[in-house]
Amino acid sequence: MKTLIAASSLALLSTTAFAQERITYKSAKTTSSYYQMGVQIAEAMRKGTDGGVVVTVEESQGSVQNVMEVRARGGDYVFTTPPALVGLAQDGKAMFEGKGDPAFANIRALFPIPSLTMHFVVSDASGITSFEEMEGKTILLGSGSFGASEGAKYLGLFGLEGKVKLSDSELSNAVAALKNGQIDGFVTAGSYPAPNVIEAAASTGVTVLSLSGDQIATTKRTPLTIPAGTYAGQDADISTTSLPVVAYTTTAMSDDTAYMLTKTFWEQKEGMGSAAAWWNGLSTDMISNISREIHPGAIRYYQEVAAPLTDAHR
Structure with missing residues (x-):
């Protein structure tokens, strides 16, 4: 047995x-x-x-x-x-x-x-409300990432190449630099809601810029909508691009x-x-x-x- x-x-x-x-x-x-x-x-x-x-x-x-x-x-x-x-x-x-x-x-x-989602994040103190208004401002792109290369590409596509001051710093420093006024904005790509954008929105007033339909078409990337309320203070949908x-x-x-x-x-x-x-x-x-x-x-x-x-x- x-x-x-x-x-x-x-x-x-x-x-x-x-x-x-x-x-x-x-x-x-x-x-x-x-x-x-x-x-x-x-x-x-x-x-x-x-x-x-x-x-x-x-x-x-x-x-x-x-x-x-x-x-x-x-x-x-x-x-x-x-x-x-x-x-x-x-x-x-x-x-x-x-x-x-x-x-x-x-x-x-x-x-x-979840897709890699482009975020152009600017502080409320910068007064930026559109891509055109980034001219003369200091923006952190970071380096060696999809978001950095894509962000640089968009600056060129939207007529801002050479007209934006690029911060020589790592993306990991973006939120702190935004809070203390060293930069006016930063570019990041990640699945939304992105942790660094959540942190920035919660700790200081920010706006995530929307792209127009023509701008999205120019990038030849996949359109994506970040719903209203995703980030603190975000009252409207954000139109952006994704990979x-x-x-x-x-x-x-x-x-x-x-x-x-x-x-x-x-x-x-x-x-x-x-x-x-x-x-x-x-x-x-x-x-x-x-x-x-x-x-x-x-x-x-x-x-x-x-x-x-x-x-x-x-």
Whole structure:
């Protein structure tokens, strides 16, 4: 009898171990909000599957690295990157020129995560209410980030190149510099609500500038609206631009696993939003930001919830 019980217990343990899915989720640097999102997703997967999915979050040096690692990873690999980079990898262009690999053709989307959202933040004391009024003012762009390069691009597009004093300081110093009057504003890109903008709005009067429809069209970026009330003192919606970010895997992942990950993500989104507000602006409508194929397992879920799919997604 003891032998039978032991054998049964061993069989149960073996079945449990076999049923457990182990996923590696590669996102961003540990200091970024996107790494924090990865940790939240990992917890949501554990909770939503009663421990059936175990996600290990890996630090990354950036989206290009995430895509490149597809060449050596298997069906347990999930990574984040803007959809545009997937297109460049599959077409062998830009930073992927001469580095093409057949594995890139197998990349498939699972679900969108909060977009990189442009914020042009100015102090009320500066008197700035529009982009034109930044002329002659001191603005902190930071360096080495998407927000810094994008901010510099917008200054050029909107006729302000060489007309704005650029602060030679790190973005981490932006809120303190704004409070003590060293700068008139700063540019940052992150999922909204952005922690540094929350801090600035709560500690000193600020305005996050809205872009006009023509300005948004000129940037050729994805439009995004930050709802009124997102930041202290914000009485109206803010029109700005964004860079969509999506969680991807490859065709090496089974349809059932991709379905489970996608379904669990959306079912746990509300709970994640209670802990971190950046999830609350996300909806299945944002799969329209995915420009290429979605994993068949994820498509199964989106069909169940009547999400807006296109021919390019299949």
